[in-house]
Amino acid sequence: MVDKGIIEKEIREYFKEIRSRYLCRDYTEWTYRTPFENFIKGLNPNYNLVQEPKRTTELGAPDFKAFYKSRKIGYIETKDIDKNLDRILETEQLRKYIEGIDNLILTNYLQFILIRKGYKIYECNLLTLYDLENGHLTIPEDKISIFVSLISEFFDYKLPTITSAEELAFELSKRAKLLKELALEQLSEDLKSVKNESISSSIYDFYQGVKELIKDIKIEDCADAYAQTVTYGLFLAKKNCPDTLDRRIASYYIPKNVGIIKRIFLNISGEEFPSNISWIVDDIIDILNTSKLEDILTKIDKRGKKDKDPIIFFYEDFLNYYEPEKRKHLGVYYTPRPVVNFIVNSVH
Numbered sequence: 001m002v003d004k005g006i007i008e009k010e011i012r013e014y015f016k017e018i019r020s021r022y023l024c025r026d027y028t029e030w031t032y033r034t035p036f037e038n039f040i041k042g043l044n045p046n047y048n049l050v051q052e053p054k055r056t057t058e059l060g061a062p063d064f065k066a067f068y069k070s071r072k073i074g075y076i077e078t079k080d081i082d083k084n085l086d087r088i089l090e091t092e093q094l095r096k097y098i099e100g101i102d103n104l105i106l107t108n109y110l111q112f113i114l115i116r117k118g119y120k121i122y123e124c125n126l127l128t129l130y131d132l133e134n135g136h137l138t139i140p141e142d143k144i145s146i147f148v149s150l151i152s153e154f155f156d157y158k159l160p161t162i163t164s165a166e167e168l169a170f171e172l173s174k175r176a177k178l179l180k181e182l183a184l185e186q187l188s189e190d191l192k193s194v195k196n197e198s199i200s201s202s203i204y205d206f207y208q209g210v211k212e213l214i215k216d217i218k219i220e221d222c223a224d225a226y227a228q229t230v231t232y233g234l235f236l237a238k239k240n241c242p243d244t245l246d247r248r249i250a251s252y253y254i255p256k257n258v259g260i261i262k263r264i265f266l267n268i269s270g271e272e273f274p275s276n277i278s279w280i281v282d283d284i285i286d287i288l289n290t291s292k293l294e295d296i297l298t299k300i301d302k303r304g305k306k307d308k309d310p311i312i313f314f315y316e317d318f319l320n321y322y323e324p325e326k327r328k329h330l331g332v333y334y335t336p337r338p339v340v341n342f343i344v345n346s347v348h
Contacts, residue, residue, distance in 0.1 A: 010039060011144070011147075014042075015131070019131075019135060029079055032078075043151060046069050048066070052279070060275075062075035072282075074102070074103030074154060078109065081109050098115055111124070114154055161291070163292050163295060163296065165299060168287070169318040170321045172288075176227045176231040177227070177322065179281070180224055182276060183226045202264070202273060206263075234281070250265050
């Protein structure tokens with residue numbers, strides 16, 4: 001919890017810092033990041049923020065990862081101080097974040113919106129541009145109370161323990177959809193880099209590998225294959241991992257005889273893996289680590305699907321949430337060939 005005795009002092013310090021920068025009339029979204037980070041950390045010694053590197057493309061990682069002590073609890077996306085957050089909420093970028101992130105704060109450093117599992121939970125206009133222009137700050141008690149509730153609710157969040165196949169499939173599919181968008185964006189940038197003889201990422205390596213199997217694959221389908229392969233590969237890695245899974249060790253639990261897939265997981269464990277993608281991969285791992293996977297697979301065995309391995313049956317659950325329209329219109333699932341090869345080799 002935030003100590004209400006501390007918060008007004010911290011707000012006034014924060015106000016002075018951002019006002020001095022605002023009055024310079026030469027500011028960007030990045031201008032206020034350090035004062036904002038200091039402000040949040042000053043509210044509670046257990047609160048911690050980690051800034052993401054500046055990105056050149058619109059869709060990438062949210063600006064801050066948020067932690068309570070060492071436990072990751074969510075993300076904060078910042079916008080320029082004069083931006084209208086209601087309009088920002090309607091953008092494609094925020095729509096994708098809201099669909100894929102369970103605990104998110106959107107802020108322009110003055111206004112704060114807490115979004116939990118797709119719903120706006122709290123909204124607080126802590127400061128205004130008028131306050132910054134005039135330098136006279138008066139914060140009503142009810143506004144402080146709302147802000148305290150918003151910040152406390154955000155940092156108190158814990159991932160729920162997942163005990164059913166349906167819930168796990170749904171949570172993984174949400175993040176896989178966002179991973180697909182991020183992979184597509186990265187691959188598009190990589191193709192430009194290769195054309196200009198610049199360095200590309202490991203996503204391009206995956207694209208080259210898949211083209212060996214499917215010569216005329218479109219980049220959209222490649223991004224789709226990448227998202228499904230990584231998500232389901234992490235699911236299988238977690239199944240084989242006796243302890244907590246993380247990106248550094250995921251490749252160890254992937255069968256060595258599946259060459260292209262093995263390379264993917266060697267790549268995601270390295271420091272050179274793109275940060276605009278690594279955050280959502282880490283989120284997928286967090287979901288898997290909060291799941292009672294053995295219980296889930298045992299329950300699948302009892303659902304009457306005796307003709308199918310529970311691993312394969314869960315994959316159908318996952319695809320039902322990930323690509324429901326394809327099943328609805330085609331009556332079948334499209335499963336990228338690399339994923340099929342991976343599943344078959346892993347099961348056998």
